[in-house]
Amino acid sequence: MEIQTLNPTTPRQRQRIEAFLKRNGLRFDDMHYYAAITDDDGEMIAGGGLKGNVIKCVAVDDAHKGEAIANTLISHLIAHANEEGHSNVMLFTKPKNRQLFESLSFRLLAEAPEAVLMETGIGGINNTVEALKKIREESEKYKEYNKECKEDSKECKEEEKTNLNTTTPQHLNTPYLNITTPQHLNPSTPQPLTTTTPLRGVVVMNCNPFTLGHRYLIEQAAKQVERLFVMVVREDCSLFAYAERKAMVEQGVAHLENVTVIDGSEYAISQATFPTYFLKRLDDAADTQMLLDLDLFRRHIAPALGATVRFVGTEPTDRLTRRYNQLMHEVLADVRETVRLEKEGNAVSASRVRKAMEQGDMSTIRQLVPPTTLPYIIAHLATQALQAELDTTPKPGLVDKDNNGAHRDMDYALMQRSIDTLHPYFVKLALLGCTDALPTHTSIRDIGIEAEKAMLAATNGVNTHKGALFSMGLAVVAAAHEERKTAANEEQILKERNGGEDVLVSLQTTIKALAASFPDTNGTHGSKAKLLSKGTTAIKGALDNAREGYEMLFAEWLPFYIEHRKEHDAHTLHKTLLRIMCNLDDTNVIYRTDLATAEEVKQEARALLDSFEEVVLKDMDRRYTARNISPGGAADMLSLTIFIGSIQT
The missing domain is CATH 1.25.40 (Serine Threonine Protein Phosphatase 5, Tetratricopeptide repeat)
Incomplete structure (x- = not known):
């Protein structure tokens, strides 16, 4: 037996891969590299591919299962991914294969009825979790420091009643601190904090681009928690690049003292990243992708941030987003939906802004962002x-x-x-x-x-x-x-x-x-x-x-x-x-x-x-x-x- 490298972009070699996968009940998926193990007669008996750091389309013929071929194949794919600069490697597979891959050093990241996501290697989700914990700790330090500033500010005001020449404490001159009372702590606010209000919440947004609707959702969510984390979707398949979208959010919510904008998770699972080659029914793909994404959030992202509530906006038009919101309610303990902001009877949305951009309609854009x-x-x-x-x-x-x-x-x-x-x-x-x-x-x-x-x-x-x-x-x-x-x-x-x-x-x-x-x-x-x-x-x-x-x-x-x-x-x-x-x-x-x-x-x-x-x-x-x-x-x-x-x- 030997390992051969096949090029999935070459028509003849792709046909060979497709035939082998079909024989094993799988479909071809997007890959840049494929390794095949052949027998003495040159027949493919096992194979697996790579797309970036994701292993795909792994199959072993029934007649050769139990011969440690899978171990040899997976080790080869991991080594090749390492050579390409990937320190950790992930794979999506059927739930029944979980134990096999756990025996090959993979650990579970998320699971759904039709699929599991696993990874192996250095760093990975642990690095993401540690980075989020540091963000949470910094936000807590900021809260305590700001609390001290407010207390000192009150003392200063009392002193000013008897001494008009009282100098401003040094820390109150810090330019990046806003020591005014946050909107969510204002007694006149309709939704004041109570002892039962969750301490931390999360909003996950794409913001392509950032609109008044996004800002409204964040403002409403910020009133209900002590700290709100806004996570911007990292995946770059939008009109506006990730760096632009994150910057727009940061600038658009700068007035909200208890809001922290954070990087999107590299582990977000979307239609673009979730493979479907092992699903029996393609109709299951959307739900499976969403459930894996939500399970990742539930297991890793939310605990790292100490977040207990997820905020979303209602979705009046997009069927997939509405389904995602529905699954969110089923999977997560506390999900709160805010009715979308409307202008002239229509929901304010990024899609309306993009349409106005195509039409050169700046007057409409100004009303929406x-x-x-x-x-x-x-x-x-x-x-x-x-x-x-x-x-x-x-x-x-x-x-x-x-x-x-x-x-x-x-x-x-x-x-x-x-x-x-x-x-x-x-x-x-x-x-x-x-x-x-x-x-x-x-x-x-x-x-x-x-x-x-x-x-x-x-x-x-x-x-x-x-x-x-x-x-x-x-x-x-x-x-x-x-x-x-x-x-x-x-x-x-x-x-x-x-x-x-x-x-x-x-x-x-x-x-x-x-x-x-x-x-x-x-x-x-x-x-x-x-x-x-x-x-x-x-x-x-x-x-x-x-x-x-x-x-x-x-x-x-x-x-x-x-x-x-x-x-x-x-x-x-x-x-x-x-x-x-x-x-x-x-x-x-x-x-x-x-x-x-x-x-x-x-x-x-x-x-x-x-x-x-x-x-x-x-x-x-x-x-x-x-x-x-x-x-x-x-x-x-x-x-x-x-x-x-x-x-x-």
Whole structure:
């Protein structure tokens, strides 16, 4: 007998694995590695696979059970996982196999009627439990310290009655302590604490993104316990990355003194992580996944935090979430549901926010999320705009889904990687702009330089989005700053502004102010294009357009885009690109060709826009590609137009 390595991604080898699993009553599941034990004739008699640190699809032919083959196979898989950097290894299996795997050093983590979760190795759940215990201990220390602060504060107030010159105790000057009475301890609060109130509770949330509904649930739960732990789902399969979601929650509940936001458990079991290959009926998968997740929480997470109650919001629409809530009541001792917050008769939900983002409906978004969430949404709308420009196909001489245009060093995948790399920096810029005073040129520049370095590292030195980074970066900072002003002085601003037009005027003014602090550039395509013109024409580069507040964009391109979008024109983005090409001094075209060609591009765009046909646009793409013409400046302005169109309301 020998161990062979099979590649599950190779069709022929996958077929061999599938046939073996079917013979043993199992289905194929997602794996990156599979080990097979074969007999002297080369027939597979045992096998098992890996996906990360999870062992999957282990089977031994009936004729060879009891020959210690399972021990050999599992030892091999654990060793391979260790070589790949995993110190602990997990597996899901049928309950009847529990004793077998316990004999192979695996320990039980959670169980359900149809499955068990086990692990072996160093650390694992014990590390998670110890980390949670430390968080609990720190929260208790904070509570005691804050209690002392309040007692000292009372003493100070008594002294002030007789001595107005009493100095403030040193510890009351600590900037990160809020010594005001928490809402849940306020005697006027409808649900005051009693001796029977649980000391600690837990809310588990995804927050994709964090909404007023999430905040409301946390506020209601915080009134019922001395300490509330908010655990953010760690799994990264959402629109907003885990780090963003956790940051949104932390900022959104900063006013609640008895709330601690903690990392999501690495052991959370979801539809994405739970394998179904050993279940007889796939209908059992959802319930089994949920029951394992709840058992993990009951056995390990809640005891480590000392939590006795789990809080959830009611679920009026999603069937799976409603079923999860039902199972929670069956499995956990104390589960409390809070009726979902509603706006205009509908539950406030993250899905409504995401839908509004797709529709560019900022006015709806503002009604559904706290101000602290808006910078993250603005950053995503910027990334979404870059993505929309890239996906617009066909485009003349530009990278799209069909071809690389006039660019030999770029393709769709590279541009996609560039957008993904830039996104975290748009988040940084949005957070930078979300201040009472406009950020300095230096602070914006530093983030821009950092972003450009990351972009070039991701693209092997290819300048994919330098121009877009500048224009979009300024607009992101300006948009976040405008949202901050609105949140801080909402009533006054609403009185002064007259609908969307005034919003755009204010945004344009802020962009001008930001651009004015940037010095003239050297070495860019824009500066080189100016040199090529030799003063015969007034060529405007990216910085010039920004200093003018993108006059053409606000006056012509944006209204054109919005009008065609309202008409649900399938070629809105193609036509908007052509509209921009009609009158933009595209320094990228000038740099790659000459002034005469740039003027020719304007005339061709105008002619095609007057009588638009996609087949003619495709022909333009072929010709521009052959002539090395790439209207990259127009592409940047298309992205910017899309972005501003999404935040104008």
